[in-house]
Amino acid sequence: MIDVFPFAHYPVAVFGLGRSGMSAAMALMKSKAEVAAWDDDEDARDAAAEAGVPLVDLYKCDWKDHTTLVLSPGIALRHPKPHPIVQLAEAANVEIIGDVELLARAQREAAYIGITGTNGKSTTTALIGHILQISGREAEIGGNLGIPALDLEPLSSDGTYVLEMSSYQLELTKSITFDVAVLLNLSPDHLDRHGDMNGYAAVKKSIFKRQTKPRTAVIGADDEYGRAIYDELVAADEQVVIGISGYERVPGGVYAVGGVLVDDTEGTEALVMDLSENPCLPGRHNWQNAAAAYASAKSAGVQSHAIMACINSYPGLVHRQEPIAIVDGVGFVNDSKATNAEAAARALECYDATYWIIGGRPKDGGLQATTNHLGNVRHAFLIGEASMEFSKFLDGRVPMTMSGDLKTAVAQAAKMAKDEAANGGAAPVVLLSPAAASFDQFDDFEARGDAFRDLVEALPGKHMDPFEEPGVFPGTKRDEEAAV
Known part of the structure; x- marks a missing residue:
């Protein structure tokens, strides 16, 4: 846990007692700050009280008694309107920050790599952390991914914090300057919290604030918003700017075309490695993630050959296009x-012969984002509350079965895919990519993914570890476009 010594003996309010809020409260208490904590949820308050956190009703307190409010990132700071606690704090001129800002003020000697974007943040954060750690660097990985910022370990001046940064967390940072800041991509998301797309983009762009050379901005150039920010920062020439892409060349950048990673940061196109056979990084979106990780690690001083070896040894993240088994020639x-649907569309793009398990509790927008990615779906198996809604969309587009639950869907998909493999068809993949929330049948997406793994492991047939032999994972789509 981080010693937040700059706040020792200062009165600090903490609002929101989820993971990051509890972490902040405990770190501040350990650092001898005068903590007053609250949460709108009674169960959260009870859990905090059991942990010894001092509770004060922040709706009724005198805000002149506090110097700082540490706000949990899930609480509205600006949109759709400021939370009442935010309004009370601002009326008293109390500074409002988040747990990452506490980390930055307490650990000033360490280096910081921050990663944001609409999609791919967790994979890229984990991959950068993997590269740094396996190459022998002192590094801690957390933020929006996994471990709360203040539960990380203290680092020396040789260490690096690799932090996934949500838009909510970026709103609550005031002084942190990232040595390497990564913006992967931008598409509409969380607009209720940021007003509109311009507001959302502005918050994401703030990851580059206060950067000057030799600090580095790594920016995805595959969408219009990212490209505009890239062009703006190149013109301003305040920090080193590296463009990245999983689709096309970016002069002076790092990019993957046809799965081949190219480094053009030194004025000549250097072929780095072929990503297309890496089962943990399938598809162009993951090639962009790999380009970002390569550019970031190289900017942090890791040699190219070491980065290549680390990318090849990256095990991937659980529940995110995670290859879990090959059974009788079928990949799962x-x-x-x-x-x-946007996330499912990216997965569908990656495989040639897909038996798609889909459904759960539906979200706004339905399956529209998958429209152009259904050509390789052999059959869909529908589960959960979304079954009827999704069946109407897929009718006439994809053959489908109303499976109802995950156990039935896995059995049906496995049989159909094995039949294709046995008859000499394209190497098939059974893909759980639900395009829906899990809460109708599971506690969370982790529980759903764990259940899928257990069901696959129980299938009859010859089982192989997907990493046991080199080569392309069954069903993985090869992009034939040449890199140079």
């Missing part, structure tokens, strides 16, 4: 984290 992929 756990993409339970794909809780919306």
